[in-house]
Amino acid sequence: MKAKDYTNENLKCPKCENYITQVLDSRSNALGRKRRRACSECQYRFSTIEIMQDNLDEIMKELSALKRIKELVIEIQNIKG
Ligand SMILES: [Zn+2]
Numbered sequence: 001m002k003a004k005d006y007t008n009e010n011l012k013c014p015k016c017e018n019y020i021t022q023v024l025d026s027r028s029n030a031l032g033r034k035r036r037r038a039c040s041e042c043q044y045r046f047s048t049i050e051i052m053q054d055n056l057d058e059i060m061k062e063l064s065a066l067k068r069i070k071e072l073v074i075e076i077q078n079i080k081g
Pocket of ligand 1: 013015016039041043044
């Protein structure tokens with residue numbers, strides 16, 4: 001079975017910036033869905049991950065908490081001199 005072409009104006013090939021890709025493989029995990037893609041122009045292969053909005057919000061919250069911890073560690077190191 002030949003992979004189907006998908007056109008998505010928000011998703012372009014990182015190599016040649018073509019908007020038409022083929023989905024080679026697709027699998028779900030706890031966070032969302034991962035797709036293995038191939039550019040229909042240059043054949044470059046790359047992956048995309050589709051994440052449920054609620055999960056993404058949670059990840060962004062944790063990421064900003066980690067950034068804050070990193071800032072605090074730097075502040076403490078500066079105080080110690
Ligand atoms: Zn390409």
